[in-house]
Amino acid sequence: MARWAPDARFRLVVAAVDLFTEQGYDDTTVAQIAERAGVTKSTFFRHFPDKRELLVAGQETLSRLLAEGIADAPEGSTPLAAVAAGLERASAEMGPQNRELGPRLKAAVAASGELQERDALKSVGLAAAMTEALIARGVPEATAELAAELGVLAFKRGYAAWSESDQAAEEPLATYTTSALADLRAASTALG
Structure with missing residues (x-):
């Protein structure tokens, strides 16, 4: 996973929306979102405090x-x-x-x-x-x-x-x- 990949914030939003749609909000983890976006969990938390905040980015x-x-x-x-x-x-x-x-x-x-x-x-x-x-x-x-x-x-x-x-x-x-x-x-x- 790239540590400082470009557009990480937007890719996290897209990954989260896709996963929420595919498997539901409750069944989606931060780790899954980060993996789908191609970033680390720590990168996720640099951009968002929790997964709920992704949709109000x-x-x-x-x-x-x-x-x-x-x-x-x-x-x-x-x-x-x-x-x-x-x-x-x-x-x-x-x-x-x-x-x-x-x-x-x-x-x-x-x-x-x-x-x-x-x-x-x-x-x-x-x-x-x-x-x-x-x-x-x-x-x-x-x-x-x-x-x-x-x-x-x-x-x-x-x-x-x-x-x-x-x-x-x-x-x-x-x-x-x-x-x-x-x-x-x-x-x-x-x-x-």
């Missing part, structure tokens, strides 16, 4: 990108326009590897209650980051929380549609996330 970066996009939205932007700017910033960082991983990740999460719980906590963290960025722009708290929740839902819906679409299609993730946000905005008008 990048959450801090994603939260930061969403918040930066909101902060950098043009002055006078509506809360949802600022959220759209956050979605565009975060989406721009997602490439083909993220797209390919999407369906496998979805299957792994669907098969494990513990992973579903961790995925829900990830959503809470993303919403909190967007809410804080909106409040910093002067958006009232209740409005910021609602806009952030719509942003999280738009990101999830957009990512799912993007990762399940034709892999040869060249449309970037931002096209899907901003479209999902527009759909949610339209749907919210029907709430009365």
